[in-house]
Amino acid sequence: MYQAGSRAGRSNAPDGALTAPRFTASATTKGRLIxxxxxxxxxxxxxxxxxxSVEQVPFDQLVGWHFHKDTGNLVHQSGRFxxxxxxxxxxxxxxxxxWNQPIIVQREIGILGILVxxxxxxxxxxMQAKMEPGNSNLVQLSPTVQATRxxxxxxxxxxxxxxxxxxxxPRQGTVLVDSLQSEQSGWFLHKRNRNIVVETTExxxxxxxxxxxxxxxxxxxxxLDNVVNMDARTVLSIMPFAPPEAPAEQDTxxxxxxxxxxxxxxxxxxxxxxxxxxxxxxxARYELTQxxxxxxxxxxxxxDEERIAHQDGGFFSIVGVAVRAENREVGSWTQxxxxxxxxGLVAFLVKKIDGVLHILIQARPSAGALDIVEVAPTLxxxxxxxxxxPAEHRPRFLDEVIAVPQNRVRYVAWQSxxxxxxxxxxxxxxxIEVEDDFPEQEPDGFRWLTVHQLSALVGxxxxxxxxxxSLLACLHTLW
Amino acid sequence: MYQAGSRAGRSNAPDGALTAPRFTASATTKGRLIxxxxxxxxxxxxxxxxxxSVEQVPFDQLVGWHFHKDTGNLVHQSGRFxxxxxxxxxxxxxxxxxWNQPIIVQREIGILGILVxxxxxxxxxxMQAKMEPGNSNLVQLSPTVQATRxxxxxxxxxxxxxxxxxxxxPRQGTVLVDSLQSEQSGWFLHKRNRNIVVETTExxxxxxxxxxxxxxxxxxxxxLDNVVNMDARTVLSIMPFAPPEAPAEQDTxxxxxxxxxxxxxxxxxxxxxxxxxxxxxxxARYELTQxxxxxxxxxxxxxDEERIAHQDGGFFSIVGVAVRAENREVGSWTQxxxxxxxxGLVAFLVKKIDGVLHILIQARPSAGALDIVEVAPTLxxxxxxxxxxPAEHRPRFLDEVIAVPQNRVRYVAWQSxxxxxxxxxxxxxxxIEVEDDFPEQEPDGFRWLTVHQLSALVGxxxxxxxxxxSLLACLHTLW
Numbered sequence: 001m002y003q004a005g006s007r008a009g010r011s012n013a014p015d016g017a018l019t020a021p022r023f024t025a026s027a028t029t030k031g032r033l034i035x036x037x038x039x040x041x042x043x044x045x046x047x048x049x050x051x052x053s054v055e056q057v058p059f060d061q062l063v064g065w066h067f068h069k070d071t072g073n074l075v076h077q078s079g080r081f082x083x084x085x086x087x088x089x090x091x092x093x094x095x096x097x098x099w100n101q102p103i104i105v106q107r108e109i110g111i112l113g114i115l116v117x118x119x120x121x122x123x124x125x126x127m128q129a130k131m132e133p134g135n136s137n138l139v140q141l142s143p144t145v146q147a148t149r150x151x152x153x154x155x156x157x158x159x160x161x162x163x164x165x166x167x168x169x170p171r172q173g174t175v176l177v178d179s180l181q182s183e184q185s186g187w188f189l190h191k192r193n194r195n196i197v198v199e200t201t202e203x204x205x206x207x208x209x210x211x212x213x214x215x216x217x218x219x220x221x222x223x224l225d226n227v228v229n230m231d232a233r234t235v236l237s238i239m240p241f242a243p244p245e246a247p248a249e250q251d252t253x254x255x256x257x258x259x260x261x262x263x264x265x266x267x268x269x270x271x272x273x274x275x276x277x278x279x280x281x282x283x284a285r286y287e288l289t290q291x292x293x294x295x296x297x298x299x300x301x302x303x304d305e306e307r308i309a310h311q312d313g314g315f316f317s318i319v320g321v322a323v324r325a326e327n328r329e330v331g332s333w334t335q336x337x338x339x340x341x342x343x344g345l346v347a348f349l350v351k352k353i354d355g356v357l358h359i360l361i362q363a364r365p366s367a368g369a370l371d372i373v374e375v376a377p378t379l380x381x382x383x384x385x386x387x388x389x390p391a392e393h394r395p396r397f398l399d400e401v402i403a404v405p406q407n408r409v410r411y412v413a414w415q416s417x418x419x420x421x422x423x424x425x426x427x428x429x430x431x432i433e434v435e436d437d438f439p440e441q442e443p444d445g446f447r448w449l450t451v452h453q454l455s456a457l458v459g460x461x462x463x464x465x466x467x468x469x470s471l472l473a474c475l476h477t478l479w
Numbered sequence: 480m481y482q483a484g485s486r487a488g489r490s491n492a493p494d495g496a497l498t499a500p501r502f503t504a505s506a507t508t509k510g511r512l513i514x515x516x517x518x519x520x521x522x523x524x525x526x527x528x529x530x531x532s533v534e535q536v537p538f539d540q541l542v543g544w545h546f547h548k549d550t551g552n553l554v555h556q557s558g559r560f561x562x563x564x565x566x567x568x569x570x571x572x573x574x575x576x577x578w579n580q581p582i583i584v585q586r587e588i589g590i591l592g593i594l595v596x597x598x599x600x601x602x603x604x605x606m607q608a609k610m611e612p613g614n615s616n617l618v619q620l621s622p623t624v625q626a627t628r629x630x631x632x633x634x635x636x637x638x639x640x641x642x643x644x645x646x647x648x649p650r651q652g653t654v655l656v657d658s659l660q661s662e663q664s665g666w667f668l669h670k671r672n673r674n675i676v677v678e679t680t681e682x683x684x685x686x687x688x689x690x691x692x693x694x695x696x697x698x699x700x701x702x703l704d705n706v707v708n709m710d711a712r713t714v715l716s717i718m719p720f721a722p723p724e725a726p727a728e729q730d731t732x733x734x735x736x737x738x739x740x741x742x743x744x745x746x747x748x749x750x751x752x753x754x755x756x757x758x759x760x761x762x763a764r765y766e767l768t769q770x771x772x773x774x775x776x777x778x779x780x781x782x783d784e785e786r787i788a789h790q791d792g793g794f795f796s797i798v799g800v801a802v803r804a805e806n807r808e809v810g811s812w813t814q815x816x817x818x819x820x821x822x823g824l825v826a827f828l829v830k831k832i833d834g835v836l837h838i839l840i841q842a843r844p845s846a847g848a849l850d851i852v853e854v855a856p857t858l859x860x861x862x863x864x865x866x867x868x869p870a871e872h873r874p875r876f877l878d879e880v881i882a883v884p885q886n887r888v889r890y891v892a893w894q895s896x897x898x899x900x901x902x903x904x905x906x907x908x909x910x911i912e913v914e915d916d917f918p919e920q921e922p923d924g925f926r927w928l929t930v931h932q933l934s935a936l937v938g939x940x941x942x943x944x945x946x947x948x949s950l951l952a953c954l955h956t957l958w
Contacts, residue, residue, distance in 0.1 A: 109763040143710075149766070169760055178756035180763075195758075277657035277675075281648055284588040284659075284673045287628070299646075371659075371849070394552045437679075460939045461755075 020242040025304045026123040027215035028244055036217045046129040047139045052464045053134040053324045058305040059474050062320045062334045066446040072296025074336055080150040082106035084318055084336060086293040087189060089367045100298045102308055102318055103189045103368055108149035112197045112231045113167040115144040124212040132419025133323045134337050140229035141221060141356060147339050163209055166198050173200040177238045179461040185366035187338055195235045219477040225414040237469035239454055254433060261357040261451040269353055269448040276410045282363035288372045337423040342384035344427035346467045347365055351434045358448035374465040375457055408432050411474050429471050494739045498655050499721040505602040506567035507723050517694045525608040526618045532803045533612040541799045541813045551775025553815055553858035559629040561585035563797055563815060566668060568846045579777045581787055581797055582668045582847055586779045591710045592646040592675045594623040603691040611898025612802045613816050619708035620700060642688055645677050652679040656717045658940040664845035666817055697806040698956040704893040715949035719934055733912060737958045740930040745801045748832055748927040751935050757926055761842035795819045816902040822862035825908035825946045826880045828857040830913045836925035838919035853944040854936055875922060886909050890953050908950050
């Protein structure tokens with residue numbers, strides 16, 4: 001006989017309905033185990049205690065890496081990890097329709113996982129002090145586990161990865177959120193990682209490189225430059241948050257508008273259905289052809305003993321580094337890294353519409369995108385590229401962001417992109433509240449979405465890009 | 480000041496909450512414009528009136544198509560439509576880890592659109608009687624618009640596509656559902672079409688090849704063999720349905736269990752979050768490498784003047800056809816088609832669990848999948864391939880489906896796959912209700928989901944494959 005909810009262990013709760021308030025509680029509770037200051041001290045100690053060194057080396061000093069004699073691709077002798085190959089791109093409509101470039105190919109799906117556990121009824125995240133050779137300050141706060149498939153299937157021949165067992169089936173804990181998310185699609189071809197948050201109720205041994213922090217603490221650290229690494233930011237971005245409280249109706253402030261923006265019941269410019277349809281429309285609008293070619297066939301890029309670089313010195317270069325460290329899976333190693341030529345700039349323009357904060361997002365095609373276009377921040381570019389170019393060739397809103405008065409900037413920090421693949425990839429992330437007279441009319445390819453809606457798109461795994469997810473995580477520090 | 484819902488034209492309704500009951504009303508209302516019998520007569524007339532002919536021709540009689548001298552790929556001189564290329568696949572874990580095969584490459588995203596309009600308060604769908612050369616009965620019921628990008632951007636040099644303007648921005652109507660959905664990933668590389676349903680309130684001129692039908696009528700036709708084409712079935716599959724009524728609590732019948740399975744509030748074995756996590760886990764579990772190679776480099780496949788076929792006669796062949804028809808975009812044409820060597824078999828095993836019908840779906844990797852694995856039916860195979868192979872090499876549940884007693888079969892019909900690309904691609908679709916003692920325990924890679932949950936996954940566009948979507952559309956005929 002039919003009885004609703006009669007079986008133990010059956011879930012019929014609306015998705016996220018139980019999880020979101022628990023993440024919010026963690027984001028509004030100071031840490032009970034160590035203070036944020038202690039956390040910063042601990043990161044500094046981790047940096048000091050271990051004698052890390054990273055230096056650039058010529059390609060012929062890379063151990064296990066070589067340029068394949070047939071393809072010219074830069075590969076590891078195991079055939080694993082990643083390769084540097086060439087990519088021929090055709091995109092239309094576009095100002096530049098055809099180009100080729102070096103690209104990192106890493107088809108393996110790795111794990112970026114945060115283990116969470118309740119202490120005094122509040123979720124705490126097990127965060128790691130992790131060294132990555134491409135980060136200028138080397139040690140940043142990272143997820144519990146940050147592992148490529150080659151790492152965790154043992155190709156690395158290093159130490160076992162701590163806490164990995166919580167993220168691989170069969171597991172003891174409860175999966176709270178879990179989705180595949182893309183990474184830099186200008187530099188990677190079709191790269192995704194599994195972003196996952198698992199809750200445990202077991203006793204967990206705390207290793208020296210790890211600390212339990214509430215989301216409140218992590219968000220405090222997110223306001224600082226280069227403390228929370230990209231891998232942590234992307235996992236944070238998939239967490240849904242419920243509004244911490246209902247703002248007073250007459251409260252027209254930024255924070256009240258942001259809190260309303262977390263609420264599924266707030267009025268919105270578009271429904272999620274409309275947003276999905278808009279994204280679909282943009283995917284159907286572009287034609288993107290991605291053809292892998294030999295690295296030595298890429299035009300306009302030249303290789304010498306130390307780097308592969310564009311003839312104009314722009315975009316990025318590929319270099320080799322030698323790393324000496326004691327707490328990574330192996331004690332020392334060499335590897336290639338991608339070094340951007342210039343710093344990046346990423347911004348959300350946000351606006352109160354009917355008292356609810358809306359983010360102006362764009363549908364942006366990209367060389368290495370798995371699915372043609374991704375949902376991107378209002379502005380995402382390397383400003384240096386556009387110096388001296390006429391205004392019509394500059395990205396939409398670049399001039400506005402550069403000239404914005406300081407009193408409109410709600411968030412600004414330098415953050416590093418993945419230090420395991422990129423060398424000193426620094427991006428200035430900003431949230432800018434536009435003036436009230438900023439037009440509500442959306443330019444072609446742009447849409448106003450609430451924070452709740454953008455989070456929903458992230459949760460569907462439909463391709464909110466890593467820059468937008470990073471900035472979404474940062475935006476959550478503002479309520 | 481903040482006022483919820485104060486602005487006209489702002490949507491804050493839960494997605495689908497208003498649309499699903501309207502689709503259900505259409506699925507429970509007999510047609511008011513023409514009867515289902517009249518519709519069948521009309522399809523028969525369409526077949527009779529026009530002197531269609533389709534005949535196989537040698538490759539050298541294909542006009543505009545040739546084997547490219549450098550790659551051996553079969554291409555159109557315009558560079559558009561689609562190409563037949565080679566694909567080298569590496570998949571692990573798998574019984575056969577490496578193989579290559581011919582594959583259809585069609586990166587263009589086409590439109591499969593149904594225009595809907597209320598008559599007497601009930602949604603009717605504008606359906607087309609469309610000739611496709613690969614369908615054995617040639618004319619089937621198809622969506623309002625079924626167009627590749629080459630069609631609608633004019634490469635075809637044929638007549639304008641009727642009603643296309645309703646599906647391209649800027650449009651007058653309201654988008655009810657809209658998502659990118661994949662097609663046969665064993666035969667296509669990364670193929671997707673935009674599936675879209677648009678509601679209009681305008682007066683619409685009814686052209687001779689078209690008819691307004693309720694979903695009730697279309698579902699009646701779906702119970703018949705080869706009447707509703709694949710393109711229509713996939714668009715039908717993205718429509719959400721609300722339960723038509725609440726079954727009596729003591730009703731333990733199949734239909735009551737199916738109706739409960741439409742209900743988001745019914746108890747379920749897994750939450751949608753768990754299902755998404757399971758799918759993510761399966762994507763991370765497999766490694767799939769897809770390398771496009773020259774068609775003339777594919778091993779074990781041989782080309783003569785009339786076909787490209789596997790040396791063992793299995794799988795499929797590529798052939799040419801010449802078509803003479805009067806109501807397609809151009810009056811006559813030639814083209815290649817993929818002809819499967821054998822008929823296919825697709826089945827859902829379904830089971831009442833706590834009085835709610837659950838479908839056993841699987842995560843299935845595939846040669847041409849955009850995202851490694853797709854959500855597939857319980858069973859999807861070409862039985863002929865496995866004749867004589869030992870039991871451990873046969874797909875899970877094949878033997879059970881073949882031996883199932885007739886009284887457990889809730890739905891069975893032959894349906895054709897896309898007749899614009901495939902020649903006589905016939906699949907036997909079945910829904911089988913298992914015995915009560917069928918184990919609830921899920922084999923590796925399988926999950927029990929309700930109809931509502933499977934529909935949610937379709938709506939997210941996360942890769943429910945076309946065979947599962949087709950059968951989902953058929954399953955909806957049973958309530």
